[in-house]
Amino acid sequence: MTCGRRLYGCLLLFLFAIPPLYAATGNGYDVVTLNNGDIYNGTVAQSHFTLETRYGEVPVPYARMALLILGGGEQPDRILTRRGDRFSGRLKERELTMLRVLDPTLPVAVEDVAEILFADRKLRPPLFKTPDAVITQNGDRFAARVISEALPMTGHAGARLTNPSGIHLLDVVSLDEGEDYLAQITANDGQVIQGRFALEQVTVSTGFGTILNIPFTRLSQLALRVNHSGKRPTFRFLQRLNPxxxxxxxxxxxxxxxxxxxxxxxxxxxxxxxxxxxxxxxxxxxxxxxxxxxxxxxxxxxxxxxxxxxxxxxxxxxxxxxxxxxxxxxxxxxxxxxxxxxxxxxxxxxxxxxxxxxxxxxxxxxxxxxxxxxxxxxxxxxxxxxxxxxxxxxxxxxxxxxxxxxxxxxxxxxxxxxxxxxxxxxxxxxxxxxxxxxxxxxxxxxxxxxxxxxxxxxxxxxxxxxxxxxxxxxxxxxxxxxxxxxxx
Structure with missing residues (x-):
C-alpha cells in the first residue's frame, strides 16, 4: 500500500465496521470446518441461525450470515453478519443439514462444527438508512433502532436529558460485578452529562426485526443516527481519519x-x-x-x-x-x-x-x-x-x-x-x-x-x-x- 500526498487530513468519517475474520468464499459454496479437521463445501440448508444472547434471542437470516464460530466449553458461539454485526451467545439449532452437489446430503451435529464460512452474496439494502449502533459489555455490536420513547437521566449537576433524538453518543461503564453503572451522554449540541438513568433498560429493534430489551448494566455504548456509510454498521463514532x-x-x-x-x-x-x-x-x-x-x-x-x-x-x-x-x-x-x-x-x-x-x-x-x-x-x-x-x-x-x-x-x-x-x-x-x-x-x-x-x-x-x-x-x-x- 502506498501513502498519498495528504498524510493527516482530518475528514470526519464514520467508518470502521468490524473486519471479516476471514475472506468470504467466492465460489458460491459455504465451507463447514469440523473439529476433527474435515472440511465440506456446499450449502447449509437453514433459513435462520438463532443465537441465545444475554439480552434475548437473535435470529439471523441465512442470507445475512458471514461467519459462524462455535465456541465449545465456556467459550460462546459467535455470529458475524454480512454488514459487520457481531453477536455472541449459544446457537439454538443443534443440527444442521448441508446440501452438496455430487455427494449425499450431510447432517451435521453442531457439537462437531468448528466454524462455517458462508458464501459471499450481494448485500441487500439495510433496514435502516441511518441506524443507531449498539455495543454491549461483552463486545457484541450491531445496527439497530432505539425505540424507547425516553431515556431519562439525572446528571451529577442535576441536568436532565430525556429525548433520545438529542443524544449523539451514550457511554456506560459498569461498576463492581456489573450491579451498578455510570453513564455519560454526549448531546448533539456538544453538552456532556454524567449520571445514572432512571430506566433499567433500553429497547431496540435489530436490523432483523427482533425487539431486544438491553439492561443498562449490559450496555457499553450507544450511538444514535451516526451511521452514514450505507454499507456496514459503524462502531468508531469519534474517529477522524483521512482514508x-x-x-x-x-x-x-x-x-x-x-x-x-x-x-x-x-x-x-x-x-x-x-x-x-x-x-x-x-x-x-x-x-x-x-x-x-x-x-x-x-x-x-x-x-x-x-x-x-x-x-x-x-x-x-x-x-x-x-x-x-x-x-x-x-x-x-x-x-x-x-x-x-x-x-x-x-x-x-x-x-x-x-x-x-x-x-x-x-x-x-x-x-x-x-x-x-x-x-x-x-x-x-x-x-x-x-x-x-x-x-x-x-x-x-x-x-x-x-x-x-x-x-x-x-x-x-x-x-x-x-x-x-x-x-x-x-x-x-x-x-x-x-x-x-x-x-x-x-x-x-x-x-x-x-x-x-x-x-x-x-x-x-x-x-x-x-x-x-x-x-x-x-x-x-x-x-x-x-x-x-x-x-x-
Whole structure:
C-alpha cells in the first residue's frame, strides 16, 4: 500500500465496521470446518441461525450470515453478519443439514462444527438508512433502532436529558460485578452529562426485526443516527481519519491487522516547552524523523489474544475489567516486542515499538502545548486519576472512547502507559536528535509514555516521560506499534 500526498487530513468519517475474520468464499459454496479437521463445501440448508444472547434471542437470516464460530466449553458461539454485526451467545439449532452437489446430503451435529464460512452474496439494502449502533459489555455490536420513547437521566449537576433524538453518543461503564453503572451522554449540541438513568433498560429493534430489551448494566455504548456509510454498521463514532493515510495490512489467513495511520515525519521539537516540566524532559530538543505509520489505537486484548492463541504465548490478566477492545495491559516490554515480531511475520511488513521521539511526535500532533488540545485541562478528553472521565482512577477504558488528537490518534494522553523502544535516560543532553531510538541496546529500564488511568493529570502531558523494567508487567501499561514505511 502506498501513502498519498495528504498524510493527516482530518475528514470526519464514520467508518470502521468490524473486519471479516476471514475472506468470504467466492465460489458460491459455504465451507463447514469440523473439529476433527474435515472440511465440506456446499450449502447449509437453514433459513435462520438463532443465537441465545444475554439480552434475548437473535435470529439471523441465512442470507445475512458471514461467519459462524462455535465456541465449545465456556467459550460462546459467535455470529458475524454480512454488514459487520457481531453477536455472541449459544446457537439454538443443534443440527444442521448441508446440501452438496455430487455427494449425499450431510447432517451435521453442531457439537462437531468448528466454524462455517458462508458464501459471499450481494448485500441487500439495510433496514435502516441511518441506524443507531449498539455495543454491549461483552463486545457484541450491531445496527439497530432505539425505540424507547425516553431515556431519562439525572446528571451529577442535576441536568436532565430525556429525548433520545438529542443524544449523539451514550457511554456506560459498569461498576463492581456489573450491579451498578455510570453513564455519560454526549448531546448533539456538544453538552456532556454524567449520571445514572432512571430506566433499567433500553429497547431496540435489530436490523432483523427482533425487539431486544438491553439492561443498562449490559450496555457499553450507544450511538444514535451516526451511521452514514450505507454499507456496514459503524462502531468508531469519534474517529477522524483521512482514508488515504489509513493502512491495514492483511495477514496470511486473510484477517486484518491493526489500523495504522501514516505520518509524514519531519522536524519538530520534543520535551518541555512550557518550563514547568520534569528534568527528564529537558532540554527541549529539535528532532528529525522519517515518515512512519503508527497505531490509531493502543493494541487491544482482542488483537493480542490472537497472537497468544497462535503462538502459545502467555495470556495477560485483564484485572477483571474485560478484554475485547480494552487496551492490553500486564504486558512487558519483551512481550510487546514479541507481538510486533509475530505481526511482522504474519503480514510480511516491518512492525516495531515506536521510538521515544516518534511517540511524542504522534502524541503532539503538531501542537506545542502541554496537552494536544491546549495548555489547560479540559474534562472528558482522557482517562486519568483526575480527568473527569467515567473510568478515572478505577480502570482502563475501551480504546477510542475519547476524541482523537488532530492526527486522528486516540488515547495518546492517559488510559494506559505505552512502551517505546528507548532505554531510559534522565535528560536529553546526550540523546540523539535523529529519533531512531535504541532498541538494540542493553539497559536496565525502558521508557513508557502517555500517562495512565491511575496517574494524575500532570503525567498525561505530551512531554511527560516515565520508565519501567523491561521484564515488568503492570495493570497500567500497554503499547501501540509503528509500521515502517517504504519511501522513495
Amino acid at each position: 488515504v493515510d489509513l493502512i491495514r495490512d492483511r495477514m496470511r489467513d486473510g484477517t486484518l491487522g491493526p489500523q495504522m495511520l501514516a505520518l509524514r515525519g519531519g522536524s519538530y521539537t520534543r520535551g518541555d516547552q512550557q518550563g514547568d516540566g520534569d528534568a527528564d524532559e529537558r532540554p527541549a530538543q529539535a528532532v528529525q524523523l522519517q515518515p512512519f505509520a503508527i497505531g490509531v489505537h493502543e493494541v487491544t486484548f482482542d488483537e493480542y489474544d490472537r497472537f497468544c492463541a497462535d503462538t502459545g504465548h502467555r495470556k495477560p490478566d485483564d484485572q477483571g475489567w474485560g478484554r475485547g477492545s480494552r487496551p492490553v495491559v500486564n504486558v512487558s516490554w519483551e512481550d510487546a516486542n514479541a507481538y510486533a515480531a509475530w505481526l511482522s511475520r504474519r503480514t510480511e511488513q516491518r512492525y516495531r515499538l515506536p521510538s521515544d521521539a516518534e511517540w511524542e511526535y504522534a502524541a503532539r500532533a503538531g501542537s506545542v502545548s502541554r496537552y494536544w488540545w491546549g495548555d489547560e485541562p479540559e474534562p472528558h478528553r482522557a482517562n486519568c486519576a483526575d480527568c473527569g472521565s467515567l473510568w478515572d482512577g478505577e480502570k482502563s477504558a475501551p480504546v477510542g472512547r475519547f476524541p482523537p488528537n488532530p492526527f486522528g490518534l486516540h488515547d495518546t494522553a492517559g488510559n494506559v502507559f505505552e512502551w517505546v523502544v528507548d532505554c531510559w535516560q534522565d535528560n536529553f543532553i546526550a540523546v540523539t536528535a535523529v529519533g531512531a531510538g535504541d532498541g538494540g541496546a542493553e539497559c536496565g529500564k525502558r521508557v513508557i509514555r502517555g500517562g495512565a488511568w491511575s496517574f494524575p493529570l500532570h503525567e498525561i502531558r505530551s512531554a511527560n516521560r516515565w520508565r519501567d523494567f523491561p521484564t515488568r508487567r503492570s495493570d497500567d501499561t500497554g503499547f501501540r506499534l509503528v509500521r515502517e514505511l517504504v519511501t522513495d
